[in-house]
Amino acid sequence: MKTKIINQLKEIVDIDLISFHVPGHKLGKVYEKLGYLDIVKNIYKMDTTEISGTDNLHSPEGIIKESQDRAAQVFKSDKTYYLVNGSTCGIQSAIMGVCSPNDKIIVNRDCHQSVINACILGDIEPTYILPKINKETNILEGVDIKEVLETIDKNLDAKAILLTYPTYYGITYDLETICDYAHNRGMVVIVDEAHGSHLGLSTKLPRTALQQGADIVIQSAHKTLPSFTQSSMLHIKGDKVDCNKICSILRIIESSSPSYLLMASLDLAVDIYETKGEELMNDLLINIKDFEEKIKDNKLIDIYNEYDKTKIFISSKKLGITGYNLDTILRDKYNIQVELANYYGVLLICTIGNDRSDFKNMIDALNDISERYSLNKMINHIEYPMIIPEKVLNxxxxxxxxxxxxxxxxxxxxxxxxxxxxxxxxxxxxxxxxxxxxxxxxxxxxxxxxxxxxxxxxxxxxxxxxxxxx
Ligand SMILES: Cc1ncc(COP(=O)(O)O)c(C=O)c1O
Structure with missing residues (x-):
């Protein structure tokens, strides 16, 4: 067949890849495990549009409204909107819904590109906060609270502050102090929680942005919960934000033919979150604890997962290979796909879709690789540039x-x-x-x-x- 995309994807399905990457449903494993296979198998039959009874995402009054209302209750927001163009469109509508042209917004410099794109679209001026970087691993570690408060003080004319929380690597920080400080100075707090939609599932995980007082929170449900790629949510809490303005921006930037498959997958993810999420997260955290214990016996592997336990960074430094090499070896020789590689190691995204056997396969692979590379020298150090490039033009x-x-x-x-x-x-x-x-x-x-x-x-x-x- 000449269907190149389908052929390649079919190959990936056939090799039964072990997934430590997004999406969070882990190649559908979680749907199988929870008995939702019939729904998912036939989901193409639900690929519909705005017809009688299917409601309308852009002015919901029926089933979409009910599902969003349930999500608001489950995620403890005042209002929740489903997004079908990823967190990208949620971040853009949040920024443009709060800031007008020529307004200023404070953001962490290591923000996702959608933040800068929102500044391009909305003619908004970003002011940056330097992120912290771990020199051992090149992991971006979020912001320093003192520096955030100082930046707020120096930019009291800013309309809003947007922060990434947790970072891609699962690092969190005291958002509550920042929210209080920003609110007292009249700023809206927007949180890019793209990588944290699962945080509310356990008290052993860092607190959610909503729990800490954020006004708008955008989550990529597809990354760490069982929903389809591109399906995300925007939550609003409190009265500092004009919901109508955000909805009108969403109508501009989001598809006028929103996918019912994506909305259905959010509906399902909310159901799983509410009915079985805590139990599944508890099982996952037990499996991760077991993984941590077992990997301690391997002296060539260091792992980092101090904050959000479900994001595990595996350092390949002592193996004498780069993270890029480790990524390739895991995929080619062990059928394991990680989320990302940097020079010093690889990042695993573990979700309630992973099971015990995934972690066992990972341990076996890492032990095997360690035996083969034990004579290698440590890799040379390269340093992430710790500067914010000078902004000459908006x-x-x-x-x-x-x-x-x-x-x-x-x-x-x-x-x-x-x-x-x-x-x-x-x-x-x-x-x-x-x-x-x-x-x-x-x-x-x-x-x-x-x-x-x-x-x-x-x-x-x-x-x-x-x-x-x-
Ligand atoms: C920190 C962060 N924010 C936002 C996004 C955008 O999310 P989405 O892919 O749901 O549009 C990403 C995507 O990787 C991200 O890493």
Missing amino acids: PREAFYKDKKNVKIYDSIGEVCGEYIIPYPPGISLLSPGEKISKEIIDYILLCNKKGMNISGIKDSNLEFIQIVKD
Whole structure:
């Protein structure tokens, strides 16, 4: 068959990949386990549109409203909206629903690209907070509370503050202090909780953003709960936000033909969350504890999962191989797919869809790999650039300026005209309007040589880069 996408996906289905990556349903395993297979198998028959009885996502009054109301109750918000264009559209509608053109928003510099894109679309000025970075692992560790409070004090004219919580790597921090401080200064707190929709399932996990006082919270249910890719939720709590404004932005940026498959999968994920979520999360945390105990016997593997236990970073440093190598070995030799690799290791996303056998397979694979690489030397250290590039132009101004291509090393000192985003995690090292430095170019080229994917940049060979003319 000439159906290239289907053929490749079928191959992945046939090899029965062990999934430590998103989506959270883990190739449907959780639906099978919970007896929802009949629904999911026939879900294509539910691929419908706005006909009699199916309601309308953009002005819900029937089944969609009821399902969203239930989600609001389950996730403890005042209002919950289903999203079919991922958290991307939720983040954009939250930012543009709170900030008008020329308004200022404080954001963590390691924010998802959708935040900068919202600033381009809405002509909003971002002010950045530097993230903390673990030098041992290159893991982005979230923000420093003192620095956030200082940034708020220096930017009292900002309308809102948006923070990523937890980080892609599951790191959390004291959001409550930040919410109180921002609220007392009249700012709205928006939280990109794309990686944290499961946090409410156990008191052993960090507290949710809503529990800590956030006004708008956006969650990628598809990443850590059993719903389909692209299905997300936007929650609102309190009275600081104009829900109608957010809905009107959603109507602009979200599809006018929202997928009922995605909405149905959210309906199902909410049901699983409410009826079986805590029990399944408890089982998962037991399996993770067991994994932690067993991996202690392997002296070449260090793991990091201090905050959100379900995100496990496995360092490959002592094996003498990069995370990119470990990612490839796990996939090619052991049929295990991890979520992402950086230079120092790989990240596992574990969800209620993972079972005991997944962890056993992972332990066996890591022990086997350790035996084979035990004579390797530790890999060389490379450091993540700890700087925020100087912002010369606002993202929107830079986006609409004329651009030209120059050789990558000739771009130093110029204003960047495009994104440079290591993918995953999809966080830009350079965004349109920022000054290009040698430190960042060196880092990008080095990581690319070691196996990192770079997206955003038009010349995928990284020979040329787009800069703003003049
Ligand atoms: C921190 C963060 N925020 C937002 C998003 C966007 O989420 P979605 O894929 O649901 O659009 C991502 C995606 O990876 C992310 O990592």
